[in-house]
């Protein structure tokens with residue numbers, strides 16, 4: 001990464017982070033990286049580190065150097081917030097290459113040895129600096145990784161060259177291509193560090209290690225020139241060939257993992273300095289890629305989703321939730337119970353009779369057993385985990401639970417009765433949550449006086465695996481209850497988004513036009529499997545028809561009815577699914593839907609589908625539209641996803657979601673929208689509001705109000721304003 005410092009400092013009043021140096025009577029200079037919260041490497045930190053090094057090298061009382069990070073964190077890597085600034089500055093002639101000129105020539109090439117003392121995080125650029133030191137000492141909880149690929153980048157401070165030289169090619173590829181972090185003990189086993197010590201011993205050991213190098217009691221190793229761990233050229237080529245093959249299979253739409261492999265290969269074939277140069281060039285190019293911009297958007301969107309205006313800024317502390325009761329042990333209830341048990345909550349599972357209860361407990365056990373089978377959980381851990389699950393048939397044990405999550409079938413009167421019961425049996429402070437995916441919470445709590453503690457906890461199936469938690473609040477939900485649920489969400493490792501109450505809430509609501517658009521295209525002449533293929537190629541985990549099979553036609557019809565009741569003017573009604581249901585097809589569960597499923601649930605296209613499609617077209621009076629048959633893949637993607645963008649705009653307009661970035665997260669984590677496209681709104685923004693608006697206008701003229709753009713989109717398109725700008729800003733432009 002090339003940059004200049006003078007411009008940096010000139011641009012800001014205050015430096016972003018620094019290093020401090022302290023020289024001990026033993027002649028060791030300890031340089032500490034200081035840039036809370038994760039000691040990221042801003043340009044200021046990097047230049048301060050360079051200055052500290054140069055000072056230490058100049059001073060005759062300094063024999064050796066120890067580099068460490070403040071507050072038990074070595075460094076979380078290069079400052080991701082600085083990427084935009086760097087992109088802007090790279091049009092100016094860059095002067096210094098951080099990787100070669102600073103890290104390699106000044107730090108690693110120094111005439112005095114340096115040792116990294118690593119506790120906590122050592123990620124990305126942080127690990128790359130540690131690898132350029134001549135020794136590494138860490139604690140067992142220290143975390144090491146090069147996760148740059150998750151940001152659409154490759155390591156840019158020499159990581160592609162030094163990591164293989166320390167841990168061998170296979171392990172290095174695994175750590176980089178899978179962004180897989182390892183802990184201190186494994187780092188020692190694979191050769192990434194030289195010693196693991198307690199946090200109390202860390203600095204002392206690192207100082208002594210550095211002095212030992214000076215006094216030739218330990219070797220002075222320059223990682224970049226090590227050869228002992230690198231495989232022979234022919235073996236290396238085979239390993240890299242296999243890695244390329246795997247990468248193409250698993251990430252067909254991404255090029256940066258292949259760039260990473262090329263850069264590693266360059267170092268092995270042409271030597272590490274050539275590798276460093278290729279790495280620097282590739283890094284700079286990737287920094288400008290759409291993939292990088294999209295994935296960085298996802299990184300910050302994910303972190304901002306738990307920051308809720310007028311809720312998390314009130315200074316409220318989350319209450320300590322220990323015991324959670326779940327009503328209903330079906331697919332959702334058992335999945336939620338599993339997620340909670342895995343994070344050490346005590347869980348009470350209530351069912352209406354013994355048979356249902358045993359099935360529910362059986363499902364939880366099966367979920368946990370799966371983890372044991374995959375080696376993610378030991379048998380002992382399984383026993384401890386399942387011992388925290390208590391099955392009950394009545395409300396007796398509900399008096400001391402901190403939170404209840406109702407996960408019964410979507411029946412309004414049943415839910416109303418349950419919430420009225422809960423109000424009687426639970427303590428007045430108990431949080432009353434519902435896992436409903438469509439029903440308005442005000443309706444669910446109608447028969448209670450507890451609307452302030454009623455909240456939606458909408459999990460996605462399978463609940464113990466899917467990463468999203470949609471937290472649904474009403475006008476009356478208290479901020480404290482939202483803060484509590486956000487905290488539980490974080491503890492069970494979910495990414496929460498907080499949204500308002502409406503039919504389908506944010507995720508299902510904005511995606512309801514998605515299958516409808518696909519059905520419209522089929523009714524007008526397109527092929528079911530072609531649409532699924534194109535949508536999958538775009539990056540969705542499955543196409544809309546395969547998804548309908550997975551969800552099941554019964555559920556698809558029931559939720560479809562909800563949208564039809566609430567938004568009749570913009571629903572597309574196809575007869576295809578009811579026709580398939582008449583043929584006793586219910587989707588994957590019945591082994592037949594749009595696809596035929598074998599006993600391993602592998603889908604195969606069904607030639608018979610054509611017959612049903614024809615019938616649906618005849619009954620609806622639609623015919624093949626010659627214009628649609630000629631559509632390009634791009635057109636099809638737009639016709640399927642622009643109605644989603646349009647509905648997302650309504651969700652924002654109604655204040656159901658407050659940030660476009662929350663909808664990005666919702667689309668990625670709730671629906672599998674490809675993260676490397678940044679999320680549905682980020683992708684839409686990249687295409688241009690006006691473009692989306694004009695295409696919707698054009699289609700609505702031919703195919704009706706299903707495509708009619710909403711006023712939120714129209715206003716922004718006409719004024720050339722981004723989708724994320726608030727209504728107030730738009731009005732001010734009027």
Ligand SMILES: C[C@H](O)CC(=O)SCCNC(=O)CCNC(=O)[C@H](O)C(C)(C)COP(=O)(O)OP(=O)(O)OC[C@H]1O[C@@H](n2cnc3c(N)ncnc32)[C@H](O)[C@@H]1OP(=O)(O)O
Nearest residue numbers: 038040076077078079080081123124125147155156157303
């Ligand atoms: C040249 C080099 O090769 C290029 C690079 O180094 S690119 C950077 C590589 N490093 C990474 O990708 C690490 C990214 N960070 C993470 O994975 C996680 O933040 C973490 C594991 C470090 C910490 O996780 P956790 O404790 O859950 O805290 P988390 O909420 O994620 O982060 C805390 C804060 O630090 C910020 N932060 C984390 N890493 C950062 C980074 N590298 N740069 C800037 N800010 C960062 C987060 O945005 C967040 O800010 P906020 O409080 O304002 O929202």
